[in-house]
Amino acid sequence: MTPEETLGNAELNYIQHFMLERTGIALEKNRACLVELRISNLLRDLHFSRASDLVNAIHMAPLGAVASALIDALTTSETSFFRDRTPFDILGQEIVPDICKRSAFPLRIWSAACASGQEALSIAMTIAETSQQLLLQTKILASDISQQALLQAQCGEYSELEVNRGLPARLLMKYFTRAGRNWRAKPSLMSRIVFRDLNLVHLSLKETFDVVFLRNMLIYLDDAAKRTVLKNVARCMSAGAYLFLGGAETVIGLGDFFETVRFGSNLCYRLKK
Amino acid sequence: MKALVVDDSRVMRRILKGILQPLGFEVEEADDGEKALETIRSGGGVDVVLADWNMPVMSGLELVHALKSDPIHSNVPILMVTSESSLDQIDEAFCAGINEYIMKPFDAEAIKTKLQMIGVLA
Numbered sequence: 302m303t304p305e306e307t308l309g310n311a312e313l314n315y316i317q318h319f320m321l322e323r324t325g326i327a328l329e330k331n332r333a334c335l336v337e338l339r340i341s342n343l344l345r346d347l348h349f350s351r352a353s354d355l356v357n358a359i360h361m362a363p364l365g366a367v368a369s370a371l372i373d374a375l376t377t378s379e380t381s382f383f384r385d386r387t388p389f390d391i392l393g394q395e396i397v398p399d400i401c402k403r404s405a406f407p408l409r410i411w412s413a414a415c416a417s418g419q420e421a422l423s424i425a426m427t428i429a430e431t432s433q434q435l436l437l438q439t440k441i442l443a444s445d446i447s448q449q450a451l452l453q454a455q456c457g458e459y460s461e462l463e464v465n466r467g468l469p470a471r472l473l474m475k476y477f478t479r480a481g482r483n484w485r486a487k488p489s490l491m492s493r494i495v496f497r498d499l500n501l502v503h504l505s506l507k508e509t510f511d512v513v514f515l516r517n518m519l520i521y522l523d524d525a526a527k528r529t530v531l532k533n534v535a536r537c538m539s540a541g542a543y544l545f546l547g548g549a550e551t552v553i554g555l556g557d558f559f560e561t562v563r564f565g566s567n568l569c570y571r572l573k574k
Numbered sequence: 575m576k577a578l579v580v581d582d583s584r585v586m587r588r589i590l591k592g593i594l595q596p597l598g599f600e601v602e603e604a605d606d607g608e609k610a611l612e613t614i615r616s617g618g619g620v621d622v623v624l625a626d627w628n629m630p631v632m633s634g635l636e637l638v639h640a641l642k643s644d645p646i647h648s649n650v651p652i653l654m655v656t657s658e659s660s661l662d663q664i665d666e667a668f669c670a671g672i673n674e675y676i677m678k679p680f681d682a683e684a685i686k687t688k689l690q691m692i693g694v695l696a
Binding site for chain 1: 659660661664665668674675676677678679680681683684687688690691
């Protein structure tokens with residue numbers, strides 16, 4: 302059965318509206334093919350014969366398991382260890398020394414759209430490579446809206462294909478152990494990370510952080526949702542805290558919470574005083 | 575930039591060539607370590623070696639030892655591309671002098687990031 306046969310305009314419109322309201326994600330018309338393919342796979346996995354069955358199930362229980370499965374299916378994205386490398390270099394070489402001079406411990410870092418956990422582990426390894434002692438004084442929150450992605454993140458287990466993506470082999474040897482065909486992050490890293498299911502559009506988080514990684518998430522949102530997310534995230538940042546966005550993302554035109562900080566030819570953002 | 579792919583599997587050499595050429599590499603091939611050494615020593619400036627571990631005649635690890643003890647070519651970066659994946663083997667390869675290690679299976683993105691790590695790609 303092709304996606305075209307399973308997904309009509311009415312169902313697609315409902316799903317677009319649901320995703321926008323619930324997650325802030327604006328499903329783009331030009332990516333409709335990918336959306337249809339993912340929904341088609343979801344229908345098969347849930348043993349639904351028609352997209353209208355899926356829509357009805359979500360309509361009956363908007364916070365239920367089927368709704369979660371839809372969010373999982375439409376938000377799971379490719380990621381890698383030390384993705385784009387530079388933010389981790391800046392974190393280890395510039396920001397952590399700066400924060401250590403002026404902050405009380407523990408150092409608090411938030412991987413706000415952590416997907417399957419590689420970013421949070423990359424942060425933990427960056428800190429550990431600076432100082433093992435400092436890692437013991439660091440708390441990392443890893444959050445995502447996809448419960449499926451969070452489950453993998455909590456396991457800390459990755460295939461060879463996944464560890465090949467961006468993880469230097471020396472760090473693999475130092476911080477991972479064999480788990481059958483897979484590799485598992487050692488407790489020294491995992492014990493520093495707390496995992497939580499959080500929706501950044503409807504955020505209820507009381508803690509504050511010294512550094513926030515919010516990378517490659519805003520690109521999926523419309524401008525109103527981007528403003529809401531940045532405002533919510535800013536509320537959870539301590540004075541002078543740093544924010545990393547993805548390479549194609551910016552805060553310009555999306556509120557007045559952040560200032561740009563340059564490190565050589567690279568930049569990140571800092572919460573305005 | 576020139577990459578030398580050393581693997582006794584023609585299919586694997588073809589896969590790596592298909593990844594490296596779009597990244598801007600001119601690719602030379604060798605099906606064992608001894609032929610790889612001949613290619614490197616014959617001049618022409620190899621910028622990076624991607625070597626399998628298990629090969630006939632001369633293994634990838636023997637190739638690494640030979641290159642590292644050759645004063646003219648000891649600085650050529652080496653990426654080990656292999657099915658061997660125990661911690662001891664990875665450690666042994668690093669002790670021999672490789673720059674990075676990648677386990678099969680891999681994808682184009684993995685090869686690209688490993689080449690970036692060892693400074694061969696920007």
